[in-house]
Amino acid sequence: MNDMPTLRDELGIWMAAGFRSALPELPADAVIAVAPTAQAGFGDYQCNAAMGLAKRLRKAPREVAQAALAAAGTHPAVAKAEIAGPGFINLTLDDAWLARRVEAAASDARLGTPRPGDGRTIVLDYSSPNVAKPMHIGHIRSTVIGNALDRLHRFLGYRVVADNHLGDWGTQFGLLIMGFRHFADTAAYEASPIEELERIYVKSYEQSKADPSWLDAAKAELVKLQAGDAENRRLWESFVEHSMREFDRIYARLGVTFDLVRGESWYNERLPGVVARLEKLGLARDSDGAVCVFSDGTLPPKDDPLMKQEDGEWKPAPCLVRKSDGAFNYATTDLATVLSRAEEFAPDAVIYVTDERQQLHFRQFFHVARALGVTTRLVHVWFGLMRLPEGTFSTRQGNVIKLERLLDEAEERALAIVKQTSPEMPEAVQREVARAVGLGAVKYADLSQNPQSLVTFTWDKALALEGNSAPYLQYACARIASVLDKYAEQFPGGSFAAAPVALGEAVERALALHLARFPEAVLDAAAACKPNVLADYLFSLSQLYSSFYQNVPFLKAPEGVRESRLRLCSAVAAALRAGLGLLGIETPARI
């Protein structure tokens, strides 16, 4: 079962063989694949290769399609293959074959999903909040998207090293230490550390604006910290520890776990070595007292991340690796980090999940990493910033919405609905359901849209409980569980676990076909690093199911048909549970 190719791969291989046999002159790089059809009238899958190839071979597209189809011969899955329009090959699956396919998926825990990641390792760098700052609604994207990518890759067999690369080192600590010494309220710090640290930081920051000597003192504290001063080190450790405790509380709530939590500070002692290596290789040199990596001129300027155009001229856009005061930049930390990861884990890829503002940084950093000999595939998955309807938010404007408040609000809204729709449920269960539904709604709101689109936060969108939302999918699961229970009650001793699946109704067949595509959705979502591909799939599956449920009887259907439909129901539930699980969304038995 693990080696079962996906539906589209199986058909694609068959079509490719047909094309190659009919057209021996075909270039080796020609891509021949099939894709689901856009419309039901065109069958189930279509192959569009004939049109493109005909052009290259200077032949008539329909003739190419005809020849390929003839050479391909028959395929047990395909009941009908016909040529349409300028040269589309439309394939309609055989009902019985599709039924067998669904039966196989239904009895497989992975629903027929292959494990292309077996033997491969990826390092996934996500969430990465800054110490001493509260997690706000902007952090949910990196955390939730990163976590979904983690789960997706693990499911596909990859060994995933999820690393929370905390912002625990940098210039803000000088201001924090100064602020802590002068303004700290220890009771408040113990009770709500991050809130107090944030207050201290803002106050210290304002002070530094008004009083240059304050800023100098803060810088001195930072230098002391970096030099290993015991007292400052103790304070810093306390900041990190207290912050981490709050972060952990949120991660626990979100169901997010990491394999490593290595903040920037973890790489400290490696930084001088990185700069020395860059200098030794002639990649970096002194510039205005700072150490910078400049372009080596091997790339055309427009493709060179270390060049930029200004007033019609190409000018250097260097990557700073050491400031003129001797401190290191985050590019240096990222370089040290990737070198360390490459050495320790020998990954096939390192994936970074951050917001859109860091695109240039990552282009430069990847470029320099390559110059340092890093051959690992480096991927920057960026997502659009979250905004409020009135514009961007920032700590200084005081319009941040804390992540915990969002989660609280989500659970409250869900609870109100649960109490209304399931008054008979014990309150403890209602709360548990509300938790799963509320959190699911928040996560789904983010995961169901393209990560790269910009997001305007609104409460109603983040907490939607109907239509294209997590509760819609959870509701479908709950209804299936309910039907299966009723079956057990009404037909004691009955079993559908091994019942043959028959696809009588049109909606039933459509549901089965969609179910058979589960592996394709998972593979695509992981390959593109877009959880919304899977979310889309799951929503469509639920829609088909809801329609099936509403329009076709199960328990009142004749014996045989009844078991077939229940088996289909149960397979849909399995797909929804597995798919939502990959998105980090729970599926309570009752909602």
Next chain:
RNA sequence: GUACCUGUAGCUCAAUUGGACAGAGCACCAGACUACGGAUCUGGGGGUUGCAGGUUCAACUCCUGCCAGGUACGCCA
């Protein structure tokens, strides 16, 4: 100024990465049988895909130029 991103139905978003008549949800209108959960289902209206060109059998998708918004562009991360 330069680069990157975004612009699709009143609103929020999709569109299998160049495929056939651009699809969902929300909102709006009209309906749903003593079967299994109405957080549901069935049907309806709603579009010059920001604008203008170009490439080709085929463009929301690629190229060029504009318009609007966002982000970044040497010592913050």
